[in-house]
Amino acid sequence: MRPDSRVKFGRSGLEVTPFGFGTAPIGNIFREIDEETSDAMIQEAWNQGVRYYDTAPMYGHGLSELRTGHSLRWKNRDDFVLSSKVGRILKPARKEDIEYAPWTNAGRFTMHFDYSYDGTMRSFEDSLQRLNLERIDICFIHDIDVFTRGDEQPEVFEQAMDGAWKALSKLKEEGLVKAIGVGVNEWEVCHAALERRDFDCFLLAGRYTLLEQDALNKFLPLCEERGAAVVVGGGFNSGILATGAKEGAKYNYAPAPEDIMDRVRKIEAVCADFNVPLPAAALQFVVAHPAVPTFMAGTRTVEQLKQNLDWFSHPIPSEFWGVLKEKGLLREDAPTP
Ligand SMILES: NC(=O)c1ccc[n+]([C@@H]2O[C@H](COP(=O)([O-])OP(=O)(O)OC[C@H]3O[C@@H](n4cnc5c(N)ncnc54)[C@H](OP(=O)(O)O)[C@@H]3O)[C@@H](O)[C@H]2O)c1
Numbered sequence: 001m002r003p004d005s006r007v008k009f010g011r012s013g014l015e016v017t018p019f020g021f022g023t024a025p026i027g028n029i030f031r032e033i034d035e036e037t038s039d040a041m042i043q044e045a046w047n048q049g050v051r052y053y054d055t056a057p058m059y060g061h062g063l064s065e066l067r068t069g070h071s072l073r074w075k076n077r078d079d080f081v082l083s084s085k086v087g088r089i090l091k092p093a094r095k096e097d098i099e100y101a102p103w104t105n106a107g108r109f110t111m112h113f114d115y116s117y118d119g120t121m122r123s124f125e126d127s128l129q130r131l132n133l134e135r136i137d138i139c140f141i142h143d144i145d146v147f148t149r150g151d152e153q154p155e156v157f158e159q160a161m162d163g164a165w166k167a168l169s170k171l172k173e174e175g176l177v178k179a180i181g182v183g184v185n186e187w188e189v190c191h192a193a194l195e196r197r198d199f200d201c202f203l204l205a206g207r208y209t210l211l212e213q214d215a216l217n218k219f220l221p222l223c224e225e226r227g228a229a230v231v232v233g234g235g236f237n238s239g240i241l242a243t244g245a246k247e248g249a250k251y252n253y254a255p256a257p258e259d260i261m262d263r264v265r266k267i268e269a270v271c272a273d274f275n276v277p278l279p280a281a282a283l284q285f286v287v288a289h290p291a292v293p294t295f296m297a298g299t300r301t302v303e304q305l306k307q308n309l310d311w312f313s314h315p316i317p318s319e320f321w322g323v324l325k326e327k328g329l330l331r332e333d334a335p336t337p
Pocket of ligand 1: 305
């Protein structure tokens with residue numbers, strides 16, 4: 001598939017490119033990216049036809065939205081699709097008073113969770129100001145999962161299904177957004193949200209990848225039935241599917257544990273037999289699912305971005321997928337390209 005082709009975004013009426021641009025890295029996650037590199041990556045993505053960009057108030061305490069807006073502001077607004085998120089209010093603060101981890105030298109704001117109706121409206125308005133754009137096309141309720149909220153999750157989930165859901169529904173009714181959803185790191189939370197409310201879409205990070213496909217149990221089938229679109233973020237599982245099982249490889253934003261390294265080594269052995277780069281398989285696998293219109297990889301340099309774009313259309317023989325399944329390295333019921 002070409003990274004610049006167009007795919008329907010579920011039932012929303014939007015069309016996205018199957019290759020999306022993830023902006024967590026330009027929020028300076030783990031280490032800094034300079035202004036020039038941030039802009040150069042977005043311009044390179046644009047020049048290669050990428051027309052879907054995802055950001056969030058949380059990425060770099062506002063920095064990612066500022067940079068995304070800076071780089072996209074002068075493009076024709078109807079030529080690209082933009083998603084951002086609600087659930088955190090940013091308040092100005094002195095740099096010394098801000099707890100930044102895992103971000104470095106990011107925006108001069110502290111972050112405060114808020115999934116109420118009013119908080120959601122404020123978060124949305126603030127995002128437009130930081131982006132300096134007149135609209136956001138897709139809005140996700142961010143981080144209402146156990147991964148992020150721990151023991152508070154059930155309470156947070158209830159608040160979001162009430163206040164944030166009502167606010168986003170109102171914004172959609174007024175035509176200010178086209179699609180509303182939930183952006184989290186757990187498919188179970190997406191499934192529960194879709195059972196509760198009629199969401200148009202989800203951003204599922206790291207939980208439907210070449211390494212793990214439990215989202216096939218019931219979440220992805222329900223999305224197909226309901227016409228909900230699933231954006232897969234973190235499809236390299238935060239690094240290991242791009243770098244391979246080398247020393248220091250990252251899984252779930254931390255050093256990869258040995259069982260994951262072992263599984264990746266086995267997948268890499270099949271890749272070597274077919275002369276397929278591991279990241280090419282990781283990228284192309286995800287968008288083969290009919291409920292997944294687009295994949296979003298995070299990149300840190302223009303070179304990484306160019307490489308990912310090349311990998312996206314690297315030829316992969318169909319027998320490759322069959323062998324992964326035969327060896328128990330991919331679920332039998334997983335759709336393949
Ligand atoms: N809850 C949510 O809604 C949520 C959660 C997570 C992600 N997301 C979205 O999904 C996007 C992608 O996720 P992600 O950036 O967190 O993780 P990811 O795409 O799984 O991994 C990104 C990392 O992979 C490495 N990488 C990428 N291309 C590479 C290449 N060509 N060669 C070598 N290494 C390469 C880089 O690691 P190094 O930095 O180490 O070089 C990069 O930072 C985010 O930007 C965000 O938009 C949303």
